[in-house]
Amino acid sequence: MSRLYPFHGGLKTVRHKTESNQWPIQRAALPHRLTVPLRQHIGAIAKSLVQAGDRVLKGQMIGQADGYISAAVHAPTSGMVAAVETCPVPHPSGLPDLCVVIDSDGEECWVEHQPVDYRALHPSELRNVLRNAGIVGLGGAAFPSAVKLNLSGQCEHLDTLILNGAECEPWITCDDRLMRERATGIVAGLQVMTHLLEPREVLIGIEDDKPEAIAAMAEACVGTGYQVRPIPTRYPSGSVKQLVKLLTGKETPVEGLPVDVGVQCFNAATAYTVHRAIDHGEPVISRVVTVTGHVSQPGNFEALLGTSFADLVEQCGGYREGVERLIMGGPMMGFALHSDEVPLTKAANCILAASAAELTPAQPVMPCIRCGACVDVCPANLLPQQLYWHARAKEFDKAQDYHLFSCIECGCCSYVCPSHIPLVQYYRYAKNEIWAQEKEKQKAELARQRHQARLERLEREKQEREAKLRQKAPAKTIKATKASEAGIKLDIEAAVAHAKPHPPSSISSHAEEGESITDYSARTPALPVEGGSRGSEPLSSKQDA
């Protein structure tokens, strides 16, 4: 056994894996209508290549990657484009987005498959193939993989390539089943990645509550030199920076990426799509999704992207009585949806229908008793109670002094808080406020610069006129300043920053001490002020931000 390097904090959560991982992956039925969002990834929305009335084939590109950080989108089945319009999509912001709506013709008529020999291609060509196949991280982040498979400008030489099969969130089992059933495909994909990145070692991290997946992956890895590393079942071991630390001992710098310490990390399901794209010429048009919780028969489904959540729940025999919340992703970091009439996207690894039985009963919020339970579990090694203190008091500078932006919103602190304070919600609120302030500042700065430029221009023109009058010197020409070329890394950071979800940042005005906090009615950025500084009488006012 090789050494592991435990990260600080984390916790043992409830598991609920067996509800859905006892049966093989089922193929979901072909729906009549598919709603395919053009933005299923971090980065620029794909440019639509079709319009209403077009006939499309299964696997045909319908959205083209627009810019470096973007990914292509394909028709999941053959049929007729009914519309290209804004539809509800599953996104934390709750905002609708542009989608291609396809009425299936039931023929499943494919475009021509074009498998490639990855060894014969130039790396940049190979990356292009992956880009055009719409490959993004399927663990939930949906970052375009081709970008991560290009080291130039980011890192001289890669030490470690990590395959993330941790799947640490409760309830989710899609990667577990995929690794059990399609380990060879995953390893084949991993080989393509290895070819591009040439890492010194390849490590596969799988939580030790998945012995079957570990065994299957180990068998598939025989002869490749890739090492399967069982890791302790401890949430959030599947969070990228934590996994990197756990397996390599390296800490990703606060504002950096794993590649800064010579590590790159991909999800197991992503590797599988790489294999399908390269060896079979199939773009990403489906994914395995866990549908679980309070449904008749939970399970894992290989479903076409664009299938509605309602359809998928239907295939599980429908909801059982008493479903209160529909969650995309896991119960720790996933977000609640208003409606099940939203399409499956590349980022959707789990649909969790939660009833009172799955959720913790709403508990009244008490004041923070500074017990430090949150400090003990915080994987980012923050002081959550201080962050909370400052976020609530709207002292955003101080919240940033306490490293607000290192918070990965894993939810560990809220999970253990005996006072039932919705801590993570306060952090999201504070982050959103800070982003909003930054934007304002940028706007103001831009306006200032424009004003300045205008004054200078006027002044210049005046001088030129005078010069002309005196007929001494010819008019000066102004060279347009060239837009500076931004480095790849800057692009990535900008894209990630843009993609930051802006979740409902409100804490219900009822989230006062002593009241339960179940009804977050509005999505307006408001936060009640409960108290002043330590040692003073809490105010209990219900002001809006």
Added chain:
Amino acid sequence: MRFKIVTSPHISQDVSVGQIMRRVLYAMIPGIAALTGFFGWGILINLVIATVVALLAETVMLTVRGRPLALHLSDFSAVVTAWLLAVALPPLAPWWLTALGIFSAIVVAKHLYGGLGYNPFNPAMAGYVVLLISFPREMSTWLIPHGLDQPHALSFLDALRAIFSSEWPARFTLDALTGATPLDALRTQIGLGLTVTEIRNSPIFGIVAGQGWEWAALGFLAGGLWLVYTRTADWRIPAGMLGGLAIIATIFYLADPQHYAPPWFHVWSGAAIFGAFFIATDPVTASTTSRGRLIYGAGIGILVYIIRGFGGYPDGVAFSVLLMNIAAPAIDLYTQPRVFGARRG
């Protein structure tokens, strides 16, 4: 279907402030039982008086401040304060002394500072110190434990009468029943020039520390270890405090064993163990960082020793805790953990 929007995480552990406080109460039971065994009914009567007054004061203050009553009364924090203070009072303390102490603790130290979670000072210790300063005589009238010159224990009625009407049973004189606590005795007699060995020959001393007292300490140790085991209390605070106390006591003891009591005596005497596990661990007023808690505990331990050895009071747990309460925010500030991914050093 339409669903409710609630942000993550959607699940949490089943813990509550009330649960934590109840655990603290359970953990005090062995120690309280031992105290009752050695000092009689007075201990329990004090406990009841303190609890009743605390709940009354809490109710009034919550009502005045417009806070939800049921919620806060069921958090048991007032009861914990009541018990912590009651245990520290002399067994036959007059009822008004207990009531006044609780009043200071709950009304002044807790609610006037903002209530649960906002109070900078440990309420029980604030109440205790108010009494110690205002009523030094009543606060030092300790009973002699059973098993020493006190063959006839006070009956329940005797204790009741003593507490409520300050009437001592005619068959005893006050002097026959009360005496200096072991720490007191050590203090005054060292002052008189006796050596530690001579002093310790007195019958008020038991195996390691004070007769009777040492068994109560054992009870509190058992309860305290259970608190640490269940992670209700962070081990760092008691470890820091007892460690700090032991280290400084060892230094002095090695330097001059005839004038300074051995470390085990200090650790096992007075309120050291009780304070380490039950008082100093009050989360609201302690430091919250990991390193900070060690420092916070050690600070209390060292202060306890200094006050015992060189201060004006025989035991110094209450003063030490309050002093370190003041230091806690600063300790927190300077012991922030290194954030994941931040440069070392």
